[in-house]
Amino acid sequence: MARVLIIDDDATTLRMLREMLRQAKFNVFTANSGADGIEAARQLNPDVVVLDLMMPEINGWDVCRAIRGFSNMPILVLSAVTDSQKVVHSLEAGADDYLVKPVPKGVLVAHINQLLDR
Numbered sequence: 518m519a520r521v522l523i524i525d526d527d528a529t530t531l532r533m534l535r536e537m538l539r540q541a542k543f544n545v546f547t548a549n550s551g552a553d554g555i556e557a558a559r560q561l562n563p564d565v566v567v568l569d570l571m572m573p574e575i576n577g578w579d580v581c582r583a584i585r586g587f588s589n590m591p592i593l594v595l596s597a598v599t600d601s602q603k604v605v606h607s608l609e610a611g612a613d614d615y616l617v618k619p620v621p622k623g624v625l626v627a628h629i630n631q632l633l634d635r
Contacts, residue, residue, distance in 0.1 A: 526550055538626070570598050
């Protein structure tokens with residue numbers, strides 16, 4: 518069972534994504550801050566990270582760069598940010614994929630599976 522780490526500061530979003538991905542048969546872990554997410558990625562070594570961008574203290578771009586400092590695990594940015602420059606910035610920071618919230622369950626699961634198949 519693939520291990521997915523969700524990093525997002527919004528508790529409602531974490532609960533929704535956790536349930537959605539558990540129903541899709543993923544083993545799901547969560548972190549509600551950038552710092553906790555970096556540590557969880559280091560400790561858990563998940564198969565995929567689903568990462569929000571807009572978080573206080575350590576934003577998603579910095580989290581992405583930090584994870585890239587110790588791992589090549591796939592990172593899927595899931596954000597409400599639609600600005601094309603921010604998408605480019607995310608990919609340059611090391612993200613492997615980018616989806617805009619809200620995202621249908623099937624689309625999210627398909628993107629995660631595609632990253633797992635690499």
